[in-house]
Amino acid sequence: MKHIIFDCDNTFGVKDCDVDDGLALLYLLGCKEAAKIHGITATYGNNRLEVVYETIHRMLKDLGREDIAVKRGGYEEGDYDSEAADYLAEMANRLQGQLSILATGSLTNLQGAYERDAHFFEKVKEIVLMGGITEPLVFEKKVMDELNFSCDPLASCNVLKYGNNVSVITGNHCLKVLFTKEEYKRELFSRKEPIARYIRERTDYWFGYNEADYGIKGFYNWDVTAAVYLMHPELFTEQRGRFAFSEEDLKTGYLRKTLEGMWQCNLPEIGDAEAFKRNIYDTWMKVKILV
8 A cells, every 4th residue: 555645736626727737636535545645735837826726725625535644735845834844744754654745736845845954854754756758749730848847956856866755757758658539538428437428528628728728639547547556567568767967957957867977766657558548547436426
């Protein structure tokens, strides 16, 4: 059983905002026999903190899972004094050596916990991050900016340098698997489970946004990929290397790999694409709406 805190900038169902944090939450909920979500800490990124905080609460109410703790994080880069930071530090103490953190937005809350407890990272079992790039994300209509590590470069730099057992799902590695509209319809529109309808109704708009804005005929499940790695690393190939992390590079989310780098990090890559997608769809369908 993994003991998890999900640190995210969830904007599931918010107009013109990303849906993948919410889909990652659904994935974790579908792993109920192997994952206990102790709490969700809200961070900024996809939208303002209050929008994220309200979206998390609304989603948990929709699903009948208001038993999960939700903590408000820092409002912006450098805002390290928050209830989310307190909660992360407290839970790392309570679950020493057992806590897994999945972080899919800005890393301000993790830095806040580190400032409260200099041994915070040592007490955490593992950290899985979604963010960073090793080369530009170039699409048909424009280049996609990195929007997680670049939000708070100092926080990102410290998590990457000092975090225990850190794995990073980069934007580049997510490009291996595209979720198309046709496949989405096949997998979800024919299903009778209430969760299938819930996902359809709240994410269908995202296909149109990606095609109009970037020329992508589908969407990439950025944050879900990180959740899958946390729960099923066997679906990935480990890619460990040495890096020279710096605040300057992380202003654009760039991860500089070099043999002379002082820091080791794992950048897992999706293995078999079909097995990966099958796991996601099957796990989503295990989520029960309890209202």
